Amino acid sequence: MMNKIVNAEFIAPDIKLFRIKAPYIAEKSKPGQFVVLRVHGLGERIPITIADADINDGTITIIVQGIGKTTKHLNKLGAGDYIYDLAGPLGKPTHIEKYGRVVCISGGVGTAEALPIAKALKEAGNEVISIIGARTRDLVITEKEMADRTNEVIITTDDGSYGKKGFVTHALQELLDEGKKIDFILAIGPLPMMKAVSEMTRPLNIPTMVSLNSIMIDATGMCGGCRATVGGKTVFVCVDGPEFNGHQVDFNVLENRQKIYSDEEKTSLKKFEEECKLGKEIKKVKI
Amino acid sequence: MSKIEELIKKKLELTKKEKMAIPRQVMPEQDAVERRSNFNEVNLGFDEETAMLEAIRCIECKKPVCIDGCPVNIDIPKFISKISDGDFFGAIDIIKEDNLLPAVCGRVCPQEVQCELTCILGKKYKPVSIGRLERFAADYDMAHRKFEMPKVLPKNGKKVALLGSGPASLTCASVLIKWGYDVTIYEALHELGGVLVYGIPEFRLPKALLKKEIGNLEKIGVKFVKNFIVGKTLTVDELLNKEGYDAIFIGAGAGLPWFMNIPGENLNGIYSANEYLTRVNLMKAYDFPNADTPVKRAKKVVVVGGGNVAMDSVRTAKRLGAERAIVLYRRTEKEMPARDEEIQHAKEEGIEFHLLTAPIEYIGDDDGWVKQAKCIRMELGEPDASGRRRPIPIEGSEFLFDIDLGVVAIGNGSNPLISQTIPDLKCNKWGNIIADLKTGRTSKKGVFAGGDIVRGSATVILAMGDGRVAAKSIDEYLKTGVWKTGNE
Numbered sequence A: 001m002m003n004k005i006v007n008a009e010f011i012a013p014d015i016k017l018f019r020i021k022a023p024y025i026a027e028k029s030k031p032g033q034f035v036v037l038r039v040h041g042l043g044e045r046i047p048i049t050i051a052d053a054d055i056n057d058g059t060i061t062i063i064v065q066g067i068g069k070t071t072k073h074l075n076k077l078g079a080g081d082y083i084y085d086l087a088g089p090l091g092k093p094t095h096i097e098k099y100g101r102v103v104c105i106s107g108g109v110g111t112a113e114a115l116p117i118a119k120a121l122k123e124a125g126n127e128v129i130s131i132i133g134a135r136t137r138d139l140v141i142t143e144k145e146m147a148d149r150t151n152e153v154i155i156t157t158d159d160g161s162y163g164k165k166g167f168v169t170h171a172l173q174e175l176l177d178e179g180k181k182i183d184f185i186l187a188i189g190p191l192p193m194m195k196a197v198s199e200m201t202r203p204l205n206i207p208t209m210v211s212l213n214s215i216m217i218d219a220t221g222m223c224g225g226c227r228a229t230v231g232g233k234t235v236f237v238c239v240d241g242p243e244f245n246g247h248q249v250d251f252n253v254l255e256n257r258q259k260i261y262s263d264e265e266k267t268s269l270k271k272f273e274e275e276c277k278l279g280k281e282i283k284k285v286k287i
Numbered sequence B: 001m002s003k004i005e006e007l008i009k010k011k012l013e014l015t016k017k018e019k020m021a022i023p024r025q026v027m028p029e030q031d032a033v034e035r036r037s038n039f040n041e042v043n044l045g046f047d048e049e050t051a052m053l054e055a056i057r058c059i060e061c062k063k064p065v066c067i068d069g070c071p072v073n074i075d076i077p078k079f080i081s082k083i084s085d086g087d088f089f090g091a092i093d094i095i096k097e098d099n100l101l102p103a104v105c106g107r108v109c110p111q112e113v114q115c116e117l118t119c120i121l122g123k124k125y126k127p128v129s130i131g132r133l134e135r136f137a138a139d140y141d142m143a144h145r146k147f148e149m150p151k152v153l154p155k156n157g158k159k160v161a162l163l164g165s166g167p168a169s170l171t172c173a174s175v176l177i178k179w180g181y182d183v184t185i186y187e188a189l190h191e192l193g194g195v196l197v198y199g200i201p202e203f204r205l206p207k208a209l210l211k212k213e214i215g216n217l218e219k220i221g222v223k224f225v226k227n228f229i230v231g232k233t234l235t236v237d238e239l240l241n242k243e244g245y246d247a248i249f250i251g252a253g254a255g256l257p258w259f260m261n262i263p264g265e266n267l268n269g270i271y272s273a274n275e276y277l278t279r280v281n282l283m284k285a286y287d288f289p290n291a292d293t294p295v296k297r298a299k300k301v302v303v304v305g306g307g308n309v310a311m312d313s314v315r316t317a318k319r320l321g322a323e324r325a326i327v328l329y330r331r332t333e334k335e336m337p338a339r340d341e342e343i344q345h346a347k348e349e350g351i352e353f354h355l356l357t358a359p360i361e362y363i364g365d366d367d368g369w370v371k372q373a374k375c376i377r378m379e380l381g382e383p384d385a386s387g388r389r390r391p392i393p394i395e396g397s398e399f400l401f402d403i404d405l406g407v408v409a410i411g412n413g414s415n416p417l418i419s420q421t422i423p424d425l426k427c428n429k430w431g432n433i434i435a436d437l438k439t440g441r442t443s444k445k446g447v448f449a450g451g452d453i454v455r456g457s458a459t460v461i462l463a464m465g466d467g468r469v470a471a472k473s474i475d476e477y478l479k480t481g482v483w484k485t486g487n488e
């Protein structure tokens, strides 16, 4: 099964949106699920959230931030190219129910991951407020899509170049200060952000769900590489998650585990960038 | 007279006694020091003359008890006799009647507790090297014979889906395709072969062998779909109802790593054996950064466990440059479930064995990296359910052990991905699918299962045997439409 990229465009610096032909995955995918992909025959398996799925034309949409070797390689592919290996949909779908008022907090590329969930929550009858955080204006993605799917969108940027200046937690605090009753919070983005939100909402007893991004290989529960500590127990994020109760996640374990390969990741990226500079053609699937 | 002709003559001339007195032939191996730094196969294989000489040792018993020791009952004296006649193709043809992957089984079967355990020669001398002869015949065949299209019955219009591409499914597929079925294998990973590709290392089982066998299956019409996770991409009910399959065989293996649930097990630097071996074998991390997936290399590595998985992990650690690679096992060498040959090879390669020892905690540094294992000594008590003597911790014997990397190889449970999504499928309390071992039938009509997903972690040859048994009853079911229940 070859997975052709039907459409690809940068939506922010280093952030690219792909529409990929994958009829089986499109048909089955539910909010909160992800795919695992490889970009070439010696490539790494990386998990990427399914941001959207279209059953009619059998495509899925993914939004990828180029941060290391594999994601940068992927972001050099364009329409007409193929994804070397693509499998999914993986992970448990998000549990959707009517909570009342829900705040959907996302940071960075996590906003793409939050899109389908926000939509499903709204369709389930919730009032959904979205808080999108980014370092700077350029990195705010899918604002319009989020606005279409939610009742209200609040933007924060670290440097104040767009929306409110500050972190997503500041915006959340403002909502609370306004006296808004919040029944459920979903936080998707960088670990420090999810940790900060969870710490803020724990004393307030607001149920908070976070989406963990551990390092994965098979993503089918076979290797245990993605394990995290939640509520004092070991879980496999790929099959038991990726979403967990933020108040029970041991973020320190996760933070450490994300750094296991930082040296190797640097080596890998350096090698790739040198090869690109030398004009070496990047490996692509030839049909 | 050529060497071969001389050997053929010898076979005819020697008495039984003289044959038995021929010493068991030595397997040529890669030098132990050299092989510690490469992933090439350790055993180099018999040449023709050595194979014939070894084959002459077999006295071709009237009641060949060796056959009872082989789970798929290969006609051992018959194939060995062909080898001693110099008819190597003849030998492999006999083996292939019962075993689709002789190049694999000849290498990885625990022969010392199967065919070679029962070989009559073992009473007074050393048993005939049945496994090595099987491997010889298979390798000879692969090297010298061109692919020949086997007899395949005309298509009968029935479709069978096989889930997982390990030895159980591959065997089942090879039988069904010849009987005219339309056969498709669905595999979750991006490579085919199951544990044979992601678990067992190259130095024990060269992947090229497997590629060739799978290629042959493709040539006779078996279809392979990779990156397809049954239970996720499609469920079994969808395969039956939407995709129009008439029967399903589940050969999804036992891919769920167990941890000991001791403190510190989620520290950086503690791997499950599955992850460690998958990184190295499937993802080719030994070749990082040419391959993108990394694996941690460390000076002092401990591997917890005493089975083949532990031996594969610890020998892999050595090859990745560990100065000290150590096995921690809670019983003694006698109880180790690993193949004798692997334990022997490990010792030759300088692997250390710390027996009657188990970790009870891992201790980390400030950055969350493991730096020590807290261990406890054991003594052996009464035999447990497995018949092996139960290890009992010796109170007060705890001690600290500096380590840079730990690999947990204490076994695998069965992966629930498929069974979870089949509401009417019965599983036991460990999550293994309940199937009748004589037929492969599960509690769900049209669904068969075999291999590790049914047995728990077992062996390649048992998985293959199950695949064969299931093929037969799938054929029966699809011809008669009768779904028998009970243990008839």
Ligand SMILES: Cc1cc2nc3c(=O)[nH]c(=O)nc-3n(C[C@H](O)[C@H](O)[C@H](O)COP(=O)(O)OP(=O)(O)OC[C@H]3O[C@@H](n4cnc5c(N)ncnc54)[C@H](O)[C@@H]3O)c2cc1C
Pocket: A034, A044, A045, A046, A047, A048, A049, A050, A062, A063, A064, A065, A066, A067, A068, A069, A070, A071, A072, A109, A112, A113, A212, A213, A214, A215, A216, A217, A242, A258, A259, A265, A266, A269
């Ligand atoms: C469930 C899930 C959903 C995700 N969804 C998205 C998404 O929609 N868009 C997106 O841009 N990113 C997503 N990610 C993150 C993405 O998988 C990583 O950015 C990617 O793997 C980095 O690979 P790299 O080689 O480019 O970078 P590297 O330089 O290899 O790694 C950079 C960082 O990414 C993480 N990482 C590295 N390898 C892996 C791996 N095999 N699996 C998981 N994480 C890894 C590490 O924490 C590392 O510090 C998701 C991760 C998870 C677990």
Ligand SMILES: Cc1cc2nc3c(=O)[nH]c(=O)nc-3n(C[C@H](O)[C@H](O)[C@H](O)COP(=O)(O)OP(=O)(O)OC[C@H]3O[C@@H](n4cnc5c(N)ncnc54)[C@H](O)[C@@H]3O)c2cc1C
Pocket: B108, B109, B110, B163, B164, B165, B166, B167, B168, B169, B186, B187, B188, B189, B193, B194, B195, B196, B199, B200, B228, B229, B230, B231, B251, B252, B253, B254, B255, B277, B308, B309, B312, B339, B415, B417, B418, B450, B451, B452, B453, B457, B458, B459, B460, B461, B463
């Ligand atoms: C490291 C190691 C060393 C071993 N050494 C030996 C040895 O020396 N001798 C010996 O006899 N045995 C050995 N074994 C055991 C032996 O490999 C297994 O018993 C045998 O491979 C089981 O075969 P199987 O066909 O049941 O499943 P597996 O070989 O486990 O294959 C199952 C396949 O199913 C796939 N799968 C799982 N879930 C799904 C899904 N949802 N959808 C699609 N595909 C799926 C998996 O990815 C896998 O490829 C070893 C095992 C390991 C791990």
Ligand code: SF4
Pocket: B069, B070, B071, B072, B073, B074, B076, B099, B105, B106, B109, B111, B114, B115, B116, B130, B131, B134, B461
């Ligand atoms: S298949 Fe295994 S048990 Fe049977 S004869 Fe060959 S090596 Fe022995």
Ligand code: SF4
Pocket: B057, B058, B059, B060, B061, B064, B065, B066, B067, B076, B077, B118, B119, B120, B121, B128, B130
């Ligand atoms: S038992 Fe041993 S000697 Fe007898 S037939 Fe079998 S292999 Fe040959």
Ligand code: FES
Pocket: A215, A216, A217, A218, A219, A220, A221, A222, A223, A224, A225, A226, A227, A236, A237, A238, A239
């Ligand atoms: S990625 Fe291997 S178990 Fe989750």
